Amino acid sequence: MPEPAPAFQYATLSQQHGAARLGMWTFLATEVLFFGGVLLAYVVYRYGYPSAFAEAARHTHIAIGAANTAILLTSSFLVAWGVEAAKQGFGRFAALLLWSAAASGLLFMALKGYEYRLELSESLFPDDGFAITGSVAGGARLFFVFYFIATALHALHVAIGIVVLAAIGARARGGAYSAAYYAPLTVAGLYWHFVDMVWIFLFALIYLPGRA
Amino acid sequence: MRYFPPPRALTISWLALLGLLALTLFAAYQPLGAFNTVVALTIALIKAAIVAALFMELRGDDGLTIVFASAGFFWLAVLFWLALADFLTRPGFPPRLSPWL
Numbered sequence: 380m381p382e383p384a385p386a387f388q389y390a391t392l393s394q395q396h397g398a399a400r401l402g403m404w405t406f407l408a409t410e411v412l413f414f415g416g417v418l419l420a421y422v423v424y425r426y427g428y429p430s431a432f433a434e435a436a437r438h439t440h441i442a443i444g445a446a447n448t449a450i451l452l453t454s455s456f457l458v459a460w461g462v463e464a465a466k467q468g469f470g471r472f473a474a475l476l477l478w479s480a481a482a483s484g485l486l487f488m489a490l491k492g493y494e495y496r497l498e499l500s501e502s503l504f505p506d507d508g509f510a511i512t513g514s515v516a517g518g519a520r521l522f523f524v525f526y527f528i529a530t531a532l533h534a535l536h537v538a539i540g541i542v543v544l545a546a547i548g549a550r551a552r553g554g555a556y557s558a559a560y561y562a563p564l565t566v567a568g569l570y571w572h573f574v575d576m577v578w579i580f581l582f583a584l585i586y587l588p589g590r591a
Numbered sequence: 592m593r594y595f596p597p598p599r600a601l602t603i604s605w606l607a608l609l610g611l612l613a614l615t616l617f618a619a620y621q622p623l624g625a626f627n628t629v630v631a632l633t634i635a636l637i638k639a640a641i642v643a644a645l646f647m648e649l650r651g652d653d654g655l656t657i658v659f660a661s662a663g664f665f666w667l668a669v670l671f672w673l674a675l676a677d678f679l680t681r682p683g684f685p686p687r688l689s690p691w692l
Contacts, residue, residue: 397653397656400652400656401655401656404659404660404662405659405662407660407663408659408663408666409663410663411664411666411667412663412667415663415667416670419671419674422671422675423674423675423678424685426675426678426679426685427684427685428685441616445612448612449609449612452605452608452609452638453609455605455642456597456602456604456605456608456646458646459601459604459645459646460597460598463595467595469593469594469595472592472593472594472595473595475592517689565648568646568647569647572642572643572646572647573647575642576642576643579635579638579642580635582635583615583631583632583634583635587616587619587631588627588628588631590619590620590627591619591621591622591624591627
Protein backbone atom coordinates (compact mmCIF):
# COMPACT_ATOMS: atom_id res chain seq x y z
CA MET A 380 0.00 0.00 0.00
CA PRO A 381 1.29 3.52 -0.76
CA GLU A 382 1.56 5.90 2.20
CA PRO A 383 -1.89 7.55 2.55
CA ALA A 384 -1.81 11.28 1.78
CA PRO A 385 -4.35 13.93 2.84
CA ALA A 386 -6.75 15.39 0.26
CA PHE A 387 -5.37 18.61 -1.25
CA GLN A 388 -7.38 21.00 0.97
CA TYR A 389 -5.92 19.56 4.20
CA ALA A 390 -2.45 20.06 5.63
CA THR A 391 -2.39 16.73 7.48
CA LEU A 392 -4.32 13.47 7.70
CA SER A 393 -5.29 14.17 11.30
CA GLN A 394 -6.79 17.52 10.24
CA GLN A 395 -8.74 15.68 7.52
CA HIS A 396 -9.91 13.14 10.08
CA GLY A 397 -11.03 15.87 12.48
CA ALA A 398 -13.05 17.53 9.71
CA ALA A 399 -14.72 14.22 8.81
CA ARG A 400 -15.68 13.65 12.47
CA LEU A 401 -17.12 17.15 12.85
CA GLY A 402 -19.05 16.73 9.61
CA MET A 403 -20.50 13.41 10.76
CA TRP A 404 -21.55 14.81 14.13
CA THR A 405 -23.23 17.72 12.30
CA PHE A 406 -25.18 15.21 10.21
CA LEU A 407 -26.05 13.26 13.37
CA ALA A 408 -27.36 16.50 14.96
CA THR A 409 -29.87 16.74 12.09
CA GLU A 410 -30.73 13.07 12.71
CA VAL A 411 -31.32 13.78 16.42
CA LEU A 412 -33.88 16.42 15.44
CA PHE A 413 -35.37 14.18 12.73
CA PHE A 414 -36.15 11.42 15.24
CA GLY A 415 -36.75 14.05 17.94
CA GLY A 416 -39.87 15.32 16.19
CA VAL A 417 -41.37 11.83 16.21
CA LEU A 418 -40.45 11.36 19.89
CA LEU A 419 -42.01 14.72 20.78
CA ALA A 420 -45.33 13.63 19.23
CA TYR A 421 -45.12 10.44 21.34
CA VAL A 422 -44.46 12.39 24.56
CA VAL A 423 -47.33 14.82 23.94
CA TYR A 424 -49.87 12.05 23.25
CA ARG A 425 -48.60 9.78 26.01
CA TYR A 426 -49.10 12.72 28.38
CA GLY A 427 -52.58 13.16 26.96
CA TYR A 428 -53.67 9.49 26.93
CA PRO A 429 -51.55 7.64 29.53
CA SER A 430 -53.85 4.66 30.08
CA ALA A 431 -54.39 4.11 26.35
CA PHE A 432 -50.62 4.17 25.75
CA ALA A 433 -50.02 1.69 28.58
CA GLU A 434 -52.72 -0.62 27.21
CA ALA A 435 -51.33 -0.40 23.66
CA ALA A 436 -47.72 -0.94 24.80
CA ARG A 437 -48.83 -4.15 26.58
CA HIS A 438 -49.81 -5.50 23.14
CA THR A 439 -46.24 -5.19 21.77
CA HIS A 440 -43.95 -8.25 21.72
CA ILE A 441 -41.44 -7.50 24.44
CA ALA A 442 -39.40 -10.70 23.91
CA ILE A 443 -38.70 -9.75 20.29
CA GLY A 444 -38.01 -6.14 21.28
CA ALA A 445 -35.55 -7.18 24.00
CA ALA A 446 -33.79 -9.68 21.70
CA ASN A 447 -33.44 -6.98 19.04
CA THR A 448 -32.01 -4.57 21.64
CA ALA A 449 -29.39 -7.14 22.66
CA ILE A 450 -28.59 -7.78 18.98
CA LEU A 451 -28.07 -4.09 18.20
CA LEU A 452 -26.00 -3.46 21.35
CA THR A 453 -23.79 -6.42 20.44
CA SER A 454 -23.45 -5.23 16.83
CA SER A 455 -22.32 -1.83 18.10
CA PHE A 456 -19.67 -3.54 20.22
CA LEU A 457 -18.50 -5.51 17.15
CA VAL A 458 -18.24 -2.29 15.12
CA ALA A 459 -16.25 -0.46 17.83
CA TRP A 460 -13.95 -3.50 18.10
CA GLY A 461 -13.62 -3.73 14.30
CA VAL A 462 -12.73 -0.02 13.98
CA GLU A 463 -9.97 -0.50 16.56
CA ALA A 464 -8.71 -3.68 14.86
CA ALA A 465 -8.55 -2.02 11.43
CA LYS A 466 -6.66 0.95 12.89
CA GLN A 467 -4.05 -1.45 14.30
CA GLY A 468 -3.59 -3.09 10.91
CA PHE A 469 -5.69 -6.24 11.48
CA GLY A 470 -7.66 -5.60 8.27
CA ARG A 471 -8.92 -9.12 7.62
CA PHE A 472 -10.04 -9.64 11.22
CA ALA A 473 -11.67 -6.19 11.20
CA ALA A 474 -13.62 -7.17 8.08
CA LEU A 475 -14.91 -10.26 9.90
CA LEU A 476 -16.09 -8.09 12.81
CA LEU A 477 -17.72 -5.46 10.59
CA TRP A 478 -19.48 -8.12 8.49
CA SER A 479 -20.67 -9.84 11.68
CA ALA A 480 -22.17 -6.52 12.74
CA ALA A 481 -23.87 -6.19 9.33
CA ALA A 482 -25.21 -9.74 9.73
CA SER A 483 -26.56 -8.76 13.17
CA GLY A 484 -28.33 -5.89 11.42
CA LEU A 485 -29.91 -8.38 9.00
CA LEU A 486 -31.03 -10.54 11.94
CA PHE A 487 -32.55 -7.42 13.55
CA MET A 488 -34.48 -6.68 10.34
CA ALA A 489 -35.68 -10.29 10.04
CA LEU A 490 -37.00 -10.27 13.63
CA LYS A 491 -38.60 -6.88 13.04
CA GLY A 492 -40.32 -8.21 9.92
CA TYR A 493 -41.58 -11.25 11.84
CA GLU A 494 -42.87 -8.89 14.55
CA TYR A 495 -44.72 -6.76 11.96
CA ARG A 496 -46.33 -9.93 10.60
CA LEU A 497 -47.50 -10.95 14.08
CA GLU A 498 -48.93 -7.46 14.65
CA LEU A 499 -50.77 -7.45 11.34
CA SER A 500 -52.29 -10.86 12.15
CA GLU A 501 -53.32 -9.49 15.58
CA SER A 502 -55.05 -6.49 13.90
CA LEU A 503 -52.76 -3.99 15.62
CA PHE A 504 -52.26 -1.90 12.49
CA PRO A 505 -54.36 1.23 13.17
CA ASP A 506 -56.90 0.92 10.37
CA ASP A 507 -60.45 -0.51 10.18
CA GLY A 508 -60.84 -3.49 12.48
CA PHE A 509 -58.19 -2.34 14.99
CA ALA A 510 -58.00 -4.90 17.81
CA ILE A 511 -58.10 -2.53 20.81
CA THR A 512 -61.61 -1.22 21.46
CA GLY A 513 -63.47 0.72 24.15
CA SER A 514 -62.55 4.03 25.76
CA VAL A 515 -58.80 3.60 25.10
CA ALA A 516 -59.21 2.75 21.40
CA GLY A 517 -58.39 6.23 20.05
CA GLY A 518 -55.24 6.71 22.14
CA ALA A 519 -54.10 3.15 21.40
CA ARG A 520 -54.39 3.90 17.69
CA LEU A 521 -52.15 6.94 18.17
CA PHE A 522 -49.60 4.70 19.92
CA PHE A 523 -49.54 2.27 17.00
CA VAL A 524 -49.33 5.11 14.47
CA PHE A 525 -46.19 6.19 16.34
CA TYR A 526 -44.97 2.59 16.60
CA PHE A 527 -45.15 1.87 12.87
CA ILE A 528 -43.73 5.22 11.74
CA ALA A 529 -40.86 5.27 14.28
CA THR A 530 -39.80 1.64 13.80
CA ALA A 531 -40.04 1.87 9.99
CA LEU A 532 -37.87 5.01 9.95
CA HIS A 533 -35.43 3.25 12.24
CA ALA A 534 -35.40 0.09 10.11
CA LEU A 535 -34.61 2.23 7.05
CA HIS A 536 -31.56 3.53 8.94
CA VAL A 537 -30.54 -0.02 9.86
CA ALA A 538 -30.80 -1.05 6.20
CA ILE A 539 -28.53 1.82 5.11
CA GLY A 540 -26.12 0.95 7.92
CA ILE A 541 -25.88 -2.68 6.78
CA VAL A 542 -24.81 -1.57 3.30
CA VAL A 543 -22.29 0.90 4.74
CA LEU A 544 -20.77 -1.69 7.11
CA ALA A 545 -20.51 -4.29 4.35
CA ALA A 546 -18.70 -1.81 2.08
CA ILE A 547 -16.37 -0.54 4.82
CA GLY A 548 -15.63 -4.15 5.82
CA ALA A 549 -14.60 -4.97 2.26
CA ARG A 550 -12.23 -1.99 2.18
CA ALA A 551 -10.79 -2.94 5.59
CA ARG A 552 -10.14 -6.45 4.29
CA GLY A 553 -8.15 -4.92 1.43
CA GLY A 554 -5.95 -3.12 3.96
CA ALA A 555 -7.27 0.37 3.15
CA TYR A 556 -7.10 1.56 6.78
CA SER A 557 -4.24 2.09 9.18
CA ALA A 558 -3.29 4.04 12.30
CA ALA A 559 -2.67 7.02 9.97
CA TYR A 560 -5.79 6.77 7.79
CA TYR A 561 -9.12 5.62 9.23
CA ALA A 562 -11.65 8.48 8.83
CA PRO A 563 -14.23 6.45 6.79
CA LEU A 564 -14.14 3.72 9.43
CA THR A 565 -14.93 6.01 12.36
CA VAL A 566 -17.58 7.90 10.37
CA ALA A 567 -19.35 4.63 9.46
CA GLY A 568 -19.02 3.53 13.09
CA LEU A 569 -20.57 6.78 14.36
CA TYR A 570 -23.57 6.24 12.09
CA TRP A 571 -24.12 2.67 13.30
CA HIS A 572 -23.78 3.63 16.98
CA PHE A 573 -26.28 6.43 16.46
CA VAL A 574 -28.82 3.98 14.99
CA ASP A 575 -28.21 1.80 18.06
CA MET A 576 -28.79 4.80 20.33
CA VAL A 577 -32.13 5.65 18.67
CA TRP A 578 -33.24 2.06 19.28
CA ILE A 579 -32.31 2.26 22.98
CA PHE A 580 -34.91 5.04 23.35
CA LEU A 581 -37.50 3.42 21.07
CA PHE A 582 -37.23 0.21 23.13
CA ALA A 583 -37.89 2.10 26.39
CA LEU A 584 -40.86 4.00 24.91
CA ILE A 585 -42.50 1.19 22.94
CA TYR A 586 -42.07 -2.04 24.90
CA LEU A 587 -41.65 -1.13 28.58
CA PRO A 588 -44.75 0.95 29.49
CA GLY A 589 -47.72 -0.73 31.15
CA ARG A 590 -45.95 -3.95 32.17
CA ALA A 591 -46.11 -3.66 35.97
CA MET B 592 -5.97 -14.52 9.99
CA ARG B 593 -4.46 -12.78 13.00
CA TYR B 594 -6.71 -12.26 16.03
CA PHE B 595 -7.02 -8.81 17.61
CA PRO B 596 -8.42 -8.92 21.18
CA PRO B 597 -11.20 -6.46 22.00
CA PRO B 598 -10.02 -3.45 24.03
CA ARG B 599 -11.00 -3.92 27.68
CA ALA B 600 -13.06 -0.71 27.84
CA LEU B 601 -15.22 -1.89 24.93
CA THR B 602 -15.83 -5.34 26.45
CA ILE B 603 -16.81 -3.80 29.79
CA SER B 604 -19.14 -1.32 28.01
CA TRP B 605 -20.82 -4.13 26.10
CA LEU B 606 -21.37 -6.23 29.24
CA ALA B 607 -22.65 -3.14 31.10
CA LEU B 608 -25.11 -2.41 28.26
CA LEU B 609 -26.47 -5.97 28.35
CA GLY B 610 -26.69 -5.78 32.16
CA LEU B 611 -28.65 -2.53 31.93
CA LEU B 612 -31.00 -4.13 29.38
CA ALA B 613 -31.70 -6.97 31.85
CA LEU B 614 -32.17 -4.44 34.66
CA THR B 615 -34.64 -2.30 32.70
CA LEU B 616 -36.65 -5.41 31.74
CA PHE B 617 -36.79 -6.49 35.39
CA ALA B 618 -37.73 -2.97 36.57
CA ALA B 619 -40.53 -2.66 33.99
CA TYR B 620 -42.45 -5.46 35.75
CA GLN B 621 -42.13 -4.00 39.25
CA PRO B 622 -45.17 -1.99 40.41
CA LEU B 623 -43.46 1.37 40.90
CA GLY B 624 -46.31 3.55 39.61
CA ALA B 625 -45.10 6.70 37.87
CA PHE B 626 -41.51 5.72 38.71
CA ASN B 627 -41.57 2.94 36.09
CA THR B 628 -41.26 5.61 33.39
CA VAL B 629 -38.54 7.47 35.31
CA VAL B 630 -36.50 4.27 35.77
CA ALA B 631 -36.94 3.20 32.11
CA LEU B 632 -35.82 6.59 30.77
CA THR B 633 -32.95 6.94 33.25
CA ILE B 634 -31.56 3.54 32.21
CA ALA B 635 -32.02 4.46 28.53
CA LEU B 636 -30.05 7.69 29.12
CA ILE B 637 -27.23 5.77 30.87
CA LYS B 638 -27.08 3.26 27.97
CA ALA B 639 -26.97 6.11 25.43
CA ALA B 640 -24.21 7.83 27.42
CA ILE B 641 -22.10 4.63 27.42
CA VAL B 642 -22.57 4.28 23.65
CA ALA B 643 -21.64 7.95 23.08
CA ALA B 644 -18.66 8.05 25.43
CA LEU B 645 -17.04 4.66 24.69
CA PHE B 646 -18.28 3.33 21.33
CA MET B 647 -18.46 6.77 19.68
CA GLU B 648 -15.20 7.74 21.43
CA LEU B 649 -16.48 11.09 22.69
CA ARG B 650 -14.60 10.47 25.94
CA GLY B 651 -11.26 11.07 24.20
CA ASP B 652 -12.48 13.79 21.83
CA ASP B 653 -11.51 17.45 21.86
CA GLY B 654 -13.90 20.15 23.07
CA LEU B 655 -14.98 21.23 19.59
CA THR B 656 -16.19 17.73 18.65
CA ILE B 657 -18.09 17.47 21.94
CA VAL B 658 -19.77 20.83 21.25
CA PHE B 659 -20.79 19.60 17.77
CA ALA B 660 -22.08 16.34 19.26
CA SER B 661 -24.08 18.21 21.90
CA ALA B 662 -25.62 20.70 19.45
CA GLY B 663 -28.36 18.33 18.25
CA PHE B 664 -29.36 17.46 21.81
CA PHE B 665 -29.35 21.13 22.81
CA TRP B 666 -31.81 22.05 20.04
CA LEU B 667 -33.85 18.95 20.84
CA ALA B 668 -34.18 20.21 24.41
CA VAL B 669 -35.37 23.60 23.07
CA LEU B 670 -37.90 21.81 20.84
CA PHE B 671 -39.30 19.83 23.81
CA TRP B 672 -39.30 22.86 26.11
CA LEU B 673 -41.27 25.13 23.78
CA ALA B 674 -43.63 22.43 22.53
CA LEU B 675 -44.44 21.09 25.99
CA ALA B 676 -44.87 24.63 27.38
CA ASP B 677 -47.68 24.86 24.82
CA PHE B 678 -49.37 21.44 25.09
CA LEU B 679 -49.09 21.00 28.87
CA THR B 680 -50.76 24.37 29.55
CA ARG B 681 -53.36 24.32 26.78
CA PRO B 682 -56.99 24.29 27.97
CA GLY B 683 -58.89 21.44 26.37
CA PHE B 684 -55.83 19.21 26.00
CA PRO B 685 -56.06 16.30 25.55
CA PRO B 686 -59.04 16.44 23.18
CA ARG B 687 -61.61 13.65 23.48
CA LEU B 688 -60.87 11.09 20.78
CA SER B 689 -63.46 9.17 18.85
CA PRO B 690 -62.76 5.40 18.91
CA TRP B 691 -61.46 5.60 15.32
CA LEU B 692 -59.06 8.39 16.40
